[in-house]
Amino acid sequence: MADSSPVQARPGAGGPELPAVLFARRPPRPRVVVKADLLPAVSLLSLIGILGIPLGWLWSRLAPPERVRVFDAGQLVPLQLESWHRFDALAVYALLGLATGLITGVAVWMLRERRGPVVLIAAVLGGLLAAWLGTQIGVAFANGHYAVTSTPAVGDVISRAPRIESMWVLVAQPLGTALAYGLLAGWNGREDLGRRLG
Template identity: 35%
Template sequence: MTPEPAAEEFVREEPRGLLARAELLDDLRPTLVTMVAVVLAGVVLGLLWAFVAPGQAIVTTASGASSPLAAESDHVFDATAIFFLLAAAYGVVVGVLAWRRVARRGPVTLLGVGIATTAGAWVAAFVGTRLVGPLTDRSSIGVLLDRAEASGSAAAGPPVPATLSTLPATLGSFWTVLAAGVGAVLAYLLCAIALGEDDMARPEVPAGE
């Protein structure tokens, strides 16, 4: 006759990794402080973009007609791509740093860094597009254009005097700010997956605290 299993074998284990309501509420204040710091860091990100984003060179003739140089047409895309990469890197760094706060690991921090990095990237775009003008060297230099190329016809003649100047970089789309939030959330989740612990190694809070 098969012996009956001990009663202890039927005791269900309590699920690990579930945060109590009190713990979630305790995470709110430090997360809000972190969010403010992350959003303010967007000012530095915008300043950095304004320094490195390429402008677009244009030529202006004596008649006032102006046009960008053919080789400079890709710089609009370049400026947007640079901001996208800076925002994504900014989000990843914030996500990893937030993960290192072991005592605050959880959904509150994850949601907070996602919102804060997106808002910080928006601040960076706002600040960067307003600083890029003053930071761009707009000094003009005199050049001579081929008359046939300047007039768009095959008529030969002496070169046409013109000036070469630089337009400030522009941000093609403000949707690039989403790269920061996506980068932060993915970095945080990948750290959690790599750890492989249900409780994310977060220290337990003694009962009654």
């Protein structure tokens, strides 16, 4: 009866020699660079945070005002369908923040020598700072743009400046940054994200 057990090759015993490539040591995985990327990351966070100023100004010009009628005791009542502009103001800011975040994520990815989680975290925090700054500055710009110069009489229709009534819009810009950067990092496929080619 024939033995069906697998034959094991022994080196030097006349068996087939295994190629040395199988036993070659793999190069060590690249480690996350923290110290060298820390100062550029802080600078990047500040630079991205400043983007909140033009973002707020642009929102103040694009967001539609709400037309209201003046009633007794200074009560302001929106005209029919005008209250929908409250949502429009939020949607415009969220879309502007998402677009800014996507562009920021791609721009940060182009900094090849600094690719990694440290710069990604700085870019996301910078996007959050820019989104918050944009809400504060944008509302101030809108109030100045739609300022009522004279005391309205009862029955007058005036334009009320757009407002941001939900802070959930702050999520859009950092989310866009993380999404763009993460997709590019996943598509890259290199263990060091291509830093050595920089």
